[in-house]
Amino acid sequence: MEVYDEASRGTYGAIKLLFSFRGGVLGSFGALLAITALAIGPFAQQIASYRSHMVQSDVGASIPRAMNYTGYLPGLSSSNGFVPILPRKSAVYSGLFAENNNPSASLNVTCATGNCTFEPFETLAVCSTCVDMTQYMTRYCQDGTPSDGNMTECGWQLPDGAAYLNKSSDVFSMTSSFPSSYGDMPYATIMKLTFMGTESQTTPDVLNPWALQCGLAACIQTLSSSVINGYLSENITASTTNGIIVDISGGNTDSNIPISLTSPTTNTTFTLAMGAKLALESWFSDLFRNGSAARNAQALNQSITDGNVIVNLTVGVSSGETFFDTDIVTAFYWNYYEYPSGIPLLMEDLAVSMTVAMRSFAGAVPHAGLAMSYESFVQVRWAFITVPVVIVVLTAIFLAAAVWRSEQSRTKLWKSSALAMLFHGLDADTRARIGSEGSLGEKKRRARDVRVQLDEGSEAGSLLRV
16 A cells, blocks of 8 residues: 555656556556656657748848940040949949959848848849960060070960060069950950969969960840848859950941840840940050069069059969059959969959949849748647657546546545544544444544544553544
8 A cells, every 4th residue: 555655646656666566457557657747748848849931021122133234424535435434433443352252242132121032034244254275375585586595585475466474574464455346356345354374373483384364245144143141142044145246447336336135035135335335445445454463673673653563462372572563463463373263253253343333323123022031930749749648648548447446346535534544543432433334424424523532541552532
């Protein structure tokens, strides 16, 4: 009885009953339930979890795309009568010198929730391309013959002398070229830059001539854009340009004749005003004028003029005092040594920054998107509810079995009454008066009429006497 009583009071007693092998089938079953009931709390706490997910918001979202671009001004100081507008110039400087690898950050995107998605769309843009020209490099000498037998006064050049590198002084050079009126380049081309150098990015002081030609051209870009936590991310999935070569030497340079670009997928036409293109070419011819980087004493001792700079530049494997003709040459020189594919990276930043300027001008139209916001919800994990439900069901079965067992044995339910203990302590005469038959209710009614006191005499043995 003591083991049963302890088993009903807690887990430790249930374990004692289970391992004493005195509980029988029903008692052991109840002890096992008392032990497994400890799992109800941990499992019940795992039933519900509070989470959040993205849902579509009724707040609108939009991102600009350029259908055309007409940003230019008449300029008397320009070689062709046109100059770029100031936002266009600002975009060029930002792409060249910001060095943040995120030129599209300044794009005016409407996304109040900070998380928006946009279907792929097309826009007028500026594309950059770079081609390795090293295989076309040839040696040349200033006087036509080797000097001192070791060609120290000789350098390298590309076909037709389009670009050259003086070995005796230059370690890096930039040469610019622009479309002429005779149709020598596709008329969507804005500018080409040819870079040449004598050093690799990873091996210092080892002769390793290289050449790279990069170009900027008007194009159509297909963009996949999204805003995540307030950060705009755009990927170029496709691009189309116009490779037609047009001879305009007959004087057909009217700014009213735009550069026309037609999408091969949507058949949409995008236009770039000829005046805007000519304005860039005129400004770029001075901004990207030919220049070089040199480290010899002769270069370092020459006079400093506007745009020239001498710095003790340490970058990558290249170090020491270096003379640069312009800041633009310095920027490309820095990128070449500082980053893998540094020159194509800088050209891409320049192109993206110029595209952002196009998409921020009057010819831009909004492209609608979906604004997303976080919504909190309660997730019910039904697997965790299994254990509590099973334990409750088994407990109900155990209770029903105990009731049935008590009914079958006709056992009197004395456990909750203190009279059982008191009647056990009565003297023999009083027990005879009360009787041993009858229900608990009858015993309670008889007990109301009995007054007893504890007799602690030696003969009585601490009995309750009437």
